[in-house]
Each structure stands twice: as structure tokens, then as C-alpha cells.
Amino acid sequence: MRLSTYFLPTLKENPTEAQIVSHRLMLRAGMIRQSAAGIYSWLPMGLKVLRNVEQIVREEQDRAGAQELLMATLQPAELWRESGRFDAYGKEMLRITDRHDREMLYGPTNEEMITDIFRNLVKSYKDLPKQLYQIQWKFRDEVRPRFGVMRGREFLMKDNYSFHADFEDAKKVYDTMYATYLRTFARMGLRAIPVAADPGAIGGNLSHEFQVLAETGESEIYYDAKFDELSANGQQPDPVALRELYAAADEKHDAANCPVPADRLKSARGIEVGHIFYLGKKYSEALNAVVAGPNGEQITVEMGCYGIGVSRLVGAIIEASHDDNGIIWPEPVAPFHVGLVNLRVGDAACDKACDDLYAKLQTAGVEPLYDDRDERAGAKFARMDLIGLPWQLLIGPRGLEKGLAEVKNRKTGERVEISIEAAFDKIVSSYQARHR
Amino acid sequence: MRLSTYFLPTLKENPTEAQIVSHRLMLRAGMIRQSAAGIYSWLPMGLKVLRNVEQIVREEQDRAGAQELLMATLQPAELWRESGRFDAYGKEMLRITDRHDREMLYGPTNEEMITDIFRNLVKSYKDLPKQLYQIQWKFRDEVRPRFGVMRGREFLMKDNYSFHADFEDAKKVYDTMYATYLRTFARMGLRAIPVAADPGAIGGNLSHEFQVLAETGESEIYYDAKFDELSANGQQPDPVALRELYAAADEKHDAANCPVPADRLKSARGIEVGHIFYLGKKYSEALNAVVAGPNGEQITVEMGCYGIGVSRLVGAIIEASHDDNGIIWPEPVAPFHVGLVNLRVGDAACDKACDDLYAKLQTAGVEPLYDDRDERAGAKFARMDLIGLPWQLLIGPRGLEKGLAEVKNRKTGERVEISIEAAFDKIVSSYQARHR
Structure with missing residues (x-):
């Protein structure tokens, strides 16, 4: 994509209405x-990042x-x-009345609607278990x-609902989702700590919030230092080992009765990005979701539900990964893998080298954002840092005379001057390592 | 995907509430x-087909x-x-009042919202032209x-809005969209006839409806027989040649003054699936969408808008492509390319041959729908025909003894008995031909 035609309305100034860094940076x-x-x-x-996050989920x-x-955004009041x-x-x-005075609502969540679908279309225990999910806008x-998008009104959420003939099966899927959530957030370059919603209480082991650690998080999390060993940044942690560890949010943490010795207890700020619940028969009983069992008996199904705040995650990723100059996208969710910067637009050699690289990168399957605008270098550097693409590939007249390009890693800040061919290979191989 | 675990609640009976074939078949x-x-x-x-259609668009x-x-589904009343x-x-x-008594609405279309985005974020003629589109639910x-989905209340639509410094540029993008729509529908295996909204009238050349031909279409279309030569089924027609031809909907067609001789005039039923408009300054004037021109003068921008009914297309494709036994999916939008049918579940040789084929097809990138349910063959055939996958790969004990599988083409009904290896190659190569 050429920046000269791309609809990327960046702002130089900090918008005054934004109180937190992700909101500020998403606007800027x-x-x-x-x-x-x-x-x-x-x-x-923004949509590109949202879609990347959505696709990983x-x-x-x-x-x-x-x-x-995919369920509709609007739901009939009767179900509720x-x-x-x-x-x-x-x-x-949000309650809505249509032209025929029927009461409706904009779904804030979908337990009723999915249970209605299930009770009408699934009739036998043989069709269990079922896990049905959607990624849909809610209000x-x-x-x-x-x-910003961290606490918006219209937001994109993944909500999965599971149906089971018995508790044992519900628990198995709960455990799978626990592990799935750890994988999901790790793939986005995030560290997420699962916090039992009610640690220690009976049944508390079947409701977990997943908290992304970020200095600007909304709540304080207390957790066993072993989490740090087991789930280093971007790594796939072992769900079984993690599950045993203590973690609690501020309002649940009881320093006097904490099972973790003080020297092993850590605390950090967290942003809730996911929540998994064992629901039991709460909705299946209310809506009469039953299946026929092996002997023809009626079984009221067990349920679980599993949410991830997809649009919220975009903000959470920025909260967890930015610096004073702007966003630092983890590679798997970056809108573009590389920014190709022409430092002297109008210079025939620079234009040609950049046009060639642009075409070659596209052919290699790496869509770059190509800054082909006639602006001073300082403005270009600042914008590239602001939008936070993982790599910058800088082409200027002085380097070009020697056949050299500069490659900058946004996260480490490391800059190397290498041959144009080596720079191309470096970008393509780092892309392929991430995207197979 | 194994049918034994897939959530595919097919119905044997015709639902009484459905009046048209696509609605009936989508429910069944x-x-x-x-x-x-x-x-x-x-x-x-259903969602798989919807996503395939969406992706082609x-x-x-x-x-x-x-x-x-992507614009939000809810919009503030002020803009309107x-x-x-x-x-x-x-x-x-659909008008909505939120908890603070602010008036809102569920967007039925987005001219106001996109013009608001444009006027706030685009300031110079140098940033023109811009074409901004979304694929979003509307009400x-x-x-x-x-x-059914042909005339639903909540529906998925692609809406593109273009912004231009002058009429010539608006016309250029209009022409591009005209050609783009022809390509889009042809890629879905549809014949779409562009009908000038007001044929003959001045400016009538800058508003076209795209009508998919289907016997069950909602309106009668009259058109030049040359359309049939220039746009055979699923082919990419030449937009320039088509543009010159006469086509009019019933209410606009005037037999007495029709420029096409009677022996070259054809008629057929059509379903509107797209509409392109030149808007001029209607919204840019009302909302004051101006940019600075080359000499600093204020230019009120020209606009165009271009819609495609994405969810409606799923119904329209079925209207255009079905038979008495069910749906016949054009390959590019099919939910699965092939149904792999085990005709004797429990027979060790059949199970092994099917399991092997299932794994090999997946490895080759072709996700099959694998009917691994223990049911009689007749029910399996009927369901496969109903759901309309392009190919069926049938494995039964008698053929298997000779190393043979049966391959059925859903559209032509042609069945061939060939070696399992040849059947596999046939399915994979037909898939690759469609999906590169």
C-alpha cells in the first residue's frame, strides 16, 4: 500500500479527550x-489490526x-x-421498539439466543458435546x-457457548478453553494471567478472568512469581502447571490468608481481555434446553461460556506494547510487517530502488506500507514510529550510492546498514518465520 | 469436518413459512x-457461504x-x-434512544457517517480520489x-463511497465499479445484467442496478439479446461492450420506444443484488465536505456510492442455482468443495479408505465434509444433494473391493466410477483450478 493513497489520517498532536495511552495512540x-x-x-x-486479532482468536x-x-445483533425481548x-x-x-411496537434489544451477550438455537435444533445426547461460537458486535x-475501544459501547466480542450431557464433559471443555486462551493471547505477544474469579471458594476453579499485564491496567493483580518463569513474553505457557498457581485480583486478594509466601508474591496491573465460566444449568433450565439420553430420558444440558473482548484487545495490546514514540505492534497482529521509507522522493535512484523493493516485497507475499510521500525525513521517521510497524526499511541517497539500505527494528530500536539484497532477505525471512 | 460432530441441522420436511425456494432450501x-x-x-x-461471498466482494x-x-452499526441522529x-x-x-435519552438509529445506509469521517479527516484535493468501503450489518x-435473507431486516451489505475533486474523476471510478461488479458476480457463477436505473434519460447512465437472472426473480427485465452472447454463465463480460446495450426493468421499459428490435429483445426475471450511483454533491453540500484546491480555493467534493447486498446474494445464488433435490453451489462460494460419503460406516475397509481420504484431502488443502454417520445410503445421498456441495466422493464396500470410488458432480449429475487415486486427483485438481 502506498502511503500517498492510503487513508491514514495521523495526528501530530495528542487529542485532549483521550485519557489513556492506547486511546491516544489509536487516535493519533x-x-x-x-x-x-x-x-x-x-x-x-485499525481494521487491519482488528481483523488480525480476530483471526488469531x-x-x-x-x-x-x-x-x-453468527447471531444477529438484535434480539427479541421474549427470550430474555x-x-x-x-x-x-x-x-x-439497549432496549429497542420496532415499527410494530415489538420489544427488542441490542445483544449485550448471547446466552439466551444460543440456548434457543440449541433447544430447537439439537435433540439427542449423541450430538453432544457442542461448542458454538461467534465473533460479533455487541452493545x-x-x-x-x-x-476508547477499551470501554466502548459497541464492541466486538468472541463468545463461545458449550453444551454437555454431564458435568465431567463440561469440565473437559472448560480445561481446553483455559489452555486455548493461554495460546490465543501468547500468539498476540501478550502475557495473560488467569485469575480465578473466586480463588479458594468451591467452584471458583471454574471461572477465570484472563488479565493482560500492562502498567496502565485497570486493576491490581497479585500472583505467584512462578507465573513469570512459566509464561515469559510471547511463549506458550503450560496450562496444567499454571492452573495450580495462585492469582487474584485486588478485591479478592487477602494478604493475611494468601497461600503464597510474601517473597514469592508479585503484583502488577492487569486488563481483563477474556473470561471463561462454567454455567451449569442456569440457562438450560430457564429455557428448557433438554436432549434425549441413551434410554430416552430427558437430560437438561450443562453449559459453559467463554468470552474474549476482540476490539478491547487492540487497545490492550497497545497498553502492553508502546513507548514514548508510539505503538510497537507484536508481529502477528501488525497491520503491515514493514514500512518502506523513501527518504528522497523525486530522486531517480531512490524512487527506482523503492519501487523495485515495493514490487519484490509484494511478490514475496509481504505487503509493505510504502511511504512515497514528498516530506522531510524527520516527519517520516516520527510517523513510522508512531504507527509501530515491526520493521522499517529506509532508503536514502547516501546509502544507496554504496548499495546500502537501513533496517530498523521498531521494538529494539536496533538499526543496521546492510546491502539492499540482505535487507530484503531479512524482512522476508522475518515475515515468513511469523506467517509460515 | 466430520458430519458426526458438525452442527448441520438439516430438515427433511419443507418448512411451511418459506414461500420461495432459497428460503426453503436455506432452512432445510x-x-x-x-x-x-x-x-x-x-x-x-450458512456462515461459510456468507464469508465466501463476502470475500469475493x-x-x-x-x-x-x-x-x-468499518463503521459502527449505531449512528447518532444529529448527522441525519x-x-x-x-x-x-x-x-x-429503526430509531433508538439510549440511556441518556440521546437519539440514535441503526444504520440503514451510511452516506452521512462516511461523509462525516471524510470532512473531518481529509483536507486537500491531493488526497483525492478516495474510495472507502465497508462490509457491515445494516437494519x-x-x-x-x-x-428469508432476500428481504430481511438485519442484513449484510457492502457499501463503498467515493470522493472526487471533479465530475470527470467521479465518472472514472463509476466506470471502474461497473466493471468491478460484473467481475464480482461472474466470480460467483452468476449472470448479472446491469440495468440503467433510468434508461435514456440524461444522467441515467450513472445509476445502474445489477440484476441476477433467476426464474424466481422479483421483477421482469427486458434486455438486448447481445447480453447473452457477451456474458455467458460465469464468464467475465466486457464492460465497455455491455455498457452500450439496452436493458430495462418492467416499470421503465417502454415497448413502443424500445431501441432494440423485437427479434433481439429478450426478457427474464431478475433479482437486484447491487446498485451503483453517482451522487454528485447531495451529501457533500448538506454536510459541508470540502477540500482545499490547488490554489487554496474550497472545493465541495463529488461523491458516488456503490452497494452490494452480501447476505441477499446467498439467497440469490440459490435462486439461480438449484434443482428439485436441493442447492447446487457454484464452486467459488461452496461451503465445502466435496462431500466424502462413507456408505457403510462400521465396515473396516470403508472406514479406513474414508479416513485415509479425509486426511489426504485435508493435507492437500481441501477441507471435505465427511459423512461418517451410521445411516442408510439413501438418506446420505438425499442430504448431500440437498446441501449442494459441488462434488461427492462416494465410498462403498462393493466398489472398494475393486479399488474404486464413485465421483458425482452435483451440477451435471454425472457419476463416474474410477480408482480411489484418480478420484482423489480429480477432486484436488478441480479445487486447485478454482482456488489457485
Whole structure:
């Protein structure tokens, strides 16, 4: 993509309305634009990141045996009356009346709707277990939407619902999802700590929040130092070993009764990006979701649900990975792998070298963002750092005379001057290592 | 995907509520389920087709130089007050009031929202032209939703909006989109006839509806027989030659003044799946979308808009491609390329041959739907025909003794008995021919 034609409206100044760094950087990097309180449009570069995050979530759900479907954003009120939540949910639920005065709502979550689909279409224990998930926009009418996409009103969420003939099977899928979530976040370059929602309490082992560690996190997490050994940045941690470790959010942590000795207890700020629950029969009983058992008996199914905040993750990744100059995208979610910067647009040799590299990179399957705009080098450097592509490939007249290009790693800041061929190989091989 | 675990709730009986064949077949094939009038959930196999259609639309938009973004489903009423459409739009617009009594709406279309983004973020003629598109769910509160996804209330649409410094440039992009639409529909195996919205009238050449020909179409189309020569099924027609030909919908066709001689005039039923418009300055004037020109003067931009009904296309494809036994998917949009049918589950040789083929097809990049359920052959044949995968690969004990499999083409009905190796090669090479 050529920057001269790309719709990338970056801002030089910090927008005053943004209180946290991810919101500020997403606005400055031209990723999003607010259209109403807590409601955003995703501009082209923002959408690319959102889709990359979504795709990683999808691949890991599929790998775990879940099947994707898509429920509508609007739901009939009747279903929520059956579960008793239509009146109970409160003002966060956006209630809507259509032209025929039928009561509807914009789904804030989908337990009722998926249970309705299940009870109508699945009739036998032989069809169990089932895991059905969607990645769909939802709406929660937050009283004070803030922090950009981190606490928006219209947000993209992956929600998976599982159905089982018995508790043992529900627990097995819960364990699989626990491991799947660790893989999912690790693939995005994040460290996520699973925090038992009610550590120590009975059943507390079947509800976990996944907290991404970031200095700017919304809550304080206390955890066993062994987490640091078992889940270094971007590595796939061992779910079985992790599951045994203590971790608790501020409001649940009880220093006096903590099972971890003080010298092994660490604390950090966390952002909740996922939540897994064992639901039991809460919804299946209310909505009468039953299947026929082996002897024809009626079995009310067991359920679980598993959410990931997909649009929120884009903000969380930035909170966890940025510096004073801007975003530092982990390679698997980066909107472009490399920024190709022409430092002297109009210079015949620079233009030709850049055009050649642009074409060759595309042929190699690496779509670069090619800064072909006639601007001073300083502005180009600042913008590339701001938007945070993993690699920068800088072509200027002085280096070019010697056949050299400069390759900069955004994360480490390391710059090397190497031959154009070596630079090309370096970019392509780092891309292939990430994307097979 | 193994059918024994796949969530594919097919129906044997015709659902009584469905009046048209695509609605009937989508319900019977377990593709969708209605959750409220005109509102559907897309079950796994339906979603696969929807995503395939969406991806073809996306690739052709990208190829034409449009850039994808994503606007929220909910919009603030103020923007529509600026254009005057909030009061004018009528009851098809779903109006919503949030917890703070702010007036909002579920976007039925996005001219106002995209013009707002443009006017705030694009300032110079140098940034023109711009084509910005999204593929997003929209809502129109139809008084009588019917025909399944063909006339639903919540529907998926691709909407592209273009911005230009002058009319000549707007016209150029219009012409590109005209050609792009022909390519898009041809890639889905459809014949689409572009019908000038007002043939003969001045400016009528800058608004076209694209009508897919299907016996069950909603309106009668009259067109020059040369269309049939220039756009055979699934071929890429020449847009320049097509553009000159006469085509008109029933209500616009005037037999007395038709420029095509009677012996060259044909008629057929059509389903509207796309519409392209030159908008001029209608929205840019109302919302004050201006850029600075070369001499600093203010230029009110020219606009165009280009829609494709993505969810409607799934229904339209079925209307255009089915028989008495079920759906006949064109290969590029098929949910699976091949159905692998084990005709004697439990027979060790059949199970082994099928398991081997299943693994080998997956390794070759062809995800088959593997019917591994213990059912009688007749039910398996009927279901495979119903769901309409392009190829069926049938493995039974008698053929297997001789090392043979049967390969059936769903469209032609042709069945050949060939060696298992030859059957595998046939399926893989037909897949590769379609998917590069």
C-alpha cells in the first residue's frame, strides 16, 4: 500500500479527550474515529489490526473444536423474559421498539439466543458435546463510556457457548478453553494471567478472568512469581502447571490468608481481555434446553461460556506494547510487517530502488506500507514510529550510492546498514518465520 | 469436518413459512435460523457461504483501489438531521434512544457517517480520489419482512463511497465499479445484467442496478439479446461492450420506444443484488465536505456510492442455482468443495479408505465434509444433494473391493466410477483450478 493513497489520517498532536495511552495512540495513528460516545469507526489501518486479532482468536477456537456461527445483533425481548434477565439486566441493555411496537434489544451477550438455537435444533445426547461460537458486535450502554475501544459501547466480542450431557464433559471443555486462551493471547505477544474469579471458594476453579499485564491496567493483580518463569513474553505457557498457581485480583486478594509466601508474591496491573465460566444449568433450565439420553430420558444440558473482548484487545495490546514514540505492534497482529521509507522522493535512484523493493516485497507475499510521500525525513521517521510497524526499511541517497539500505527494528530500536539484497532477505525471512 | 460432530441441522420436511425456494432450501440445509421476523442467525454452513461471498466482494473492491474500513452499526441522529434524512427516512429507519435519552438509529445506509469521517479527516484535493468501503450489518425495518435473507431486516451489505475533486474523476471510478461488479458476480457463477436505473434519460447512465437472472426473480427485465452472447454463465463480460446495450426493468421499459428490435429483445426475471450511483454533491453540500484546491480555493467534493447486498446474494445464488433435490453451489462460494460419503460406516475397509481420504484431502488443502454417520445410503445421498456441495466422493464396500470410488458432480449429475487415486486427483485438481 502506498502511503500517498492510503487513508491514514495521523495526528501530530495528542487529542485532549483521550485519557489513556492506547486511546491516544489509536487516535493519533489514524486507527479509529469516534462517531458518538463509546462508538467508533475503525479506519483502514485499525481494521487491519482488528481483523488480525480476530483471526488469531478464530483459529484457536477452531483448533479447540468450536464451530463458528453468527447471531444477529438484535434480539427479541421474549427470550430474555424467559430467562428473567430482560427486567434484571438494567440500563446497560439497549432496549429497542420496532415499527410494530415489538420489544427488542441490542445483544449485550448471547446466552439466551444460543440456548434457543440449541433447544430447537439439537435433540439427542449423541450430538453432544457442542461448542458454538461467534465473533460479533455487541452493545452495552455504559453510563460513562471512556478509554476508547477499551470501554466502548459497541464492541466486538468472541463468545463461545458449550453444551454437555454431564458435568465431567463440561469440565473437559472448560480445561481446553483455559489452555486455548493461554495460546490465543501468547500468539498476540501478550502475557495473560488467569485469575480465578473466586480463588479458594468451591467452584471458583471454574471461572477465570484472563488479565493482560500492562502498567496502565485497570486493576491490581497479585500472583505467584512462578507465573513469570512459566509464561515469559510471547511463549506458550503450560496450562496444567499454571492452573495450580495462585492469582487474584485486588478485591479478592487477602494478604493475611494468601497461600503464597510474601517473597514469592508479585503484583502488577492487569486488563481483563477474556473470561471463561462454567454455567451449569442456569440457562438450560430457564429455557428448557433438554436432549434425549441413551434410554430416552430427558437430560437438561450443562453449559459453559467463554468470552474474549476482540476490539478491547487492540487497545490492550497497545497498553502492553508502546513507548514514548508510539505503538510497537507484536508481529502477528501488525497491520503491515514493514514500512518502506523513501527518504528522497523525486530522486531517480531512490524512487527506482523503492519501487523495485515495493514490487519484490509484494511478490514475496509481504505487503509493505510504502511511504512515497514528498516530506522531510524527520516527519517520516516520527510517523513510522508512531504507527509501530515491526520493521522499517529506509532508503536514502547516501546509502544507496554504496548499495546500502537501513533496517530498523521498531521494538529494539536496533538499526543496521546492510546491502539492499540482505535487507530484503531479512524482512522476508522475518515475515515468513511469523506467517509460515 | 466430520458430519458426526458438525452442527448441520438439516430438515427433511419443507418448512411451511418459506414461500420461495432459497428460503426453503436455506432452512432445510441448516444454513440459517430465524430469531425474529426478518432476523436470522447464520449457522455454521450458512456462515461459510456468507464469508465466501463476502470475500469475493472484498477482493474485487480491493482490486479496484477501494480501502476497507468499518463503521459502527449505531449512528447518532444529529448527522441525519444535517442531511435532512432523519425525519424524511420514514419507518424503515429503526430509531433508538439510549440511556441518556440521546437519539440514535441503526444504520440503514451510511452516506452521512462516511461523509462525516471524510470532512473531518481529509483536507486537500491531493488526497483525492478516495474510495472507502465497508462490509457491515445494516437494519431496515421492513413492514413485511419475507423471503428469508432476500428481504430481511438485519442484513449484510457492502457499501463503498467515493470522493472526487471533479465530475470527470467521479465518472472514472463509476466506470471502474461497473466493471468491478460484473467481475464480482461472474466470480460467483452468476449472470448479472446491469440495468440503467433510468434508461435514456440524461444522467441515467450513472445509476445502474445489477440484476441476477433467476426464474424466481422479483421483477421482469427486458434486455438486448447481445447480453447473452457477451456474458455467458460465469464468464467475465466486457464492460465497455455491455455498457452500450439496452436493458430495462418492467416499470421503465417502454415497448413502443424500445431501441432494440423485437427479434433481439429478450426478457427474464431478475433479482437486484447491487446498485451503483453517482451522487454528485447531495451529501457533500448538506454536510459541508470540502477540500482545499490547488490554489487554496474550497472545493465541495463529488461523491458516488456503490452497494452490494452480501447476505441477499446467498439467497440469490440459490435462486439461480438449484434443482428439485436441493442447492447446487457454484464452486467459488461452496461451503465445502466435496462431500466424502462413507456408505457403510462400521465396515473396516470403508472406514479406513474414508479416513485415509479425509486426511489426504485435508493435507492437500481441501477441507471435505465427511459423512461418517451410521445411516442408510439413501438418506446420505438425499442430504448431500440437498446441501449442494459441488462434488461427492462416494465410498462403498462393493466398489472398494475393486479399488474404486464413485465421483458425482452435483451440477451435471454425472457419476463416474474410477480408482480411489484418480478420484482423489480429480477432486484436488478441480479445487486447485478454482482456488489457485
